[in-house]
Amino acid sequence: FFSKNVSCIMLLPVVLIDSAGVLLFGYLYRLTKPQKSDPPCPGSDPIIGSFRYLERPLYRFMSERFARDHLVLFFLGPTRMYYLNSYAAFREAMVDNAEALSGRVTQKPIELLIGSNGGLVGTDGELWKQYRRFTLHTLRDFGLGRRGAEHCISLEAEELCSEIATRGGSEAIDVNLVLGRSVSNVICQLVFGSRLASDNPEFERILDAFNEFTANPRFQEENFKALAFLPISSRCTPLMRLLLKLPGMQGIIEKMNYLLDFCQQQVEAHAAEMPEAGFSEARDYIEAHLKHQQLNQQTDDNGADLFTNKRLGMAILDLFLAGTETTTTTCAGR
Incomplete structure (x- = not known):
């Protein structure tokens, strides 16, 4: 018994x-x-x-x-x-x-990796509405979608033609590289206030990292898999942490952290140059964001907690991911 x-x-x-x-x-x-x-x-x-x-x-x-x-x-x-x-x-x-289907999936992995949600693509609710309204208003003020940005685009088109002519047909040209640099320069002037893609010798590495996210099939496949199990893993933090440690995800995380560090460095450089009274007139997206942050803090506005330096870095990353590769691909005719 x-x-x-x-x-x-x-x-x-x-x-x-x-x-x-x-x-x-x-x-x-x-x-x-x-x-x-x-x-x-x-x-x-x-x-x-x-x-x-x-x-x-x-x-x-x-x-x-x-x-x-x-x-x-x-x-x-x-x-x-x-x-x-x-x-x-x-x-x-x-x-x-449109109103009923305007929501977005909560980006739990981003919160675990960075300690904050943010950006223009992976957010929802009031945070997304505030950032979308601010970004559209700011970019329109800088002439995007109007004649104001025509000079900037014309300058980059001339530089592109000059670079191609300089080669003189003596060597093969990677069209994606030269087009990507020109497109990035337009975005850089709006976001950073400078032609960083040409002025910074390290920018080719940064551009390659952006292209890894948007054009590399392996990265897209890993993102596909992560999205598939997001509804279950987002309810279980230990499972989410386990998925993020998979070999394929580690490469994505490494590239993302590298790009976010670059964006954050640009934010810190602008913040260091900001006068105590704030910028009288913003010259680029970062200065406009810092000015908006300062105004919210002075008026104790509800948006003071929404607009932070970390979320600014994430918004910059989204602007590049959304603009650089897609525009380059369109111009290249692929």
């Missing part, structure tokens, strides 16, 4: 672990199983979702496989993703229902 009780006690942990595993598998299976009322789906497996059913490029696969469907469902891990497969569906979502 005693030996039977001991055997039962020893088997209890095994039974509990097996039961927990079955329940977890069943939960994940239900998460990744399309319902009858859902849009069409290319297929889905428990835990990994639709990864093995999708083909590259995704837009071509969706348009050919689901040519008659305006909305397609697929899964990134346990996360439901809805693909707008026609102009009519896109317009209905982004124009007719």
Whole structure:
């Protein structure tokens, strides 16, 4: 009788672990199983979702496989993703229902790595609204989207043509490099107030780091995986920390920290030159942000806690990520 009780006690942990595993598998299976009322789906497996059913490029696969469907469902891990497969569906979502669909996923990994959320892309709610309003207002004041920025763009176009002409066809030219430098100079003049891409010999390394984020398929794949398990890992901080230690994620974290350090150095350099009375007239985005911070602190405005130097660095990073590679790719005709 005693030996039977001991055997039962020893088997209890095994039974509990097996039961927990079955329940977890069943939960994940239900998460990744399309319902009858859902849009069409290319297929889905428990835990990994639709990864093995999708083909590259995704837009071509969706348009050919689901040519008659305006909305397609697929899964990134346990996360439901809805693909707008026609102009009519896109317009209905982004124009007719813009207010309802304007939210963003909370960037829990960024908070764990940096100790703060911020930027223009990965934020939501009041913080995003304040930064979006401030950034649009500031960039418009500097002439972006108007004739005011024409001189800056014309100058960089002349420099680009001059550099290409200097080579004289004697050697092969990396078009992406020279275009990327010219585009970055336009952004640098708006953000930093200088042609940093040409004046700083280290900027090519910085530009390469930006391109790693936006153009490297390996980095995009790792971001894809992180996004897939974000809903589950964001509820469990230890699991999130474990995912961030994976080899693929370490490369992304290293590049991101390098770029954030660079942006933060520019913020500190501008802050050191700021008079006690503040800038009378802001010459670039950083000075406008520092002036806005000082004004909020003096008036005890509610936005005083939202606008910080760390969030300024993150906003600068987003401006470069959003502008440099996309504009360079468009100009290069890729």
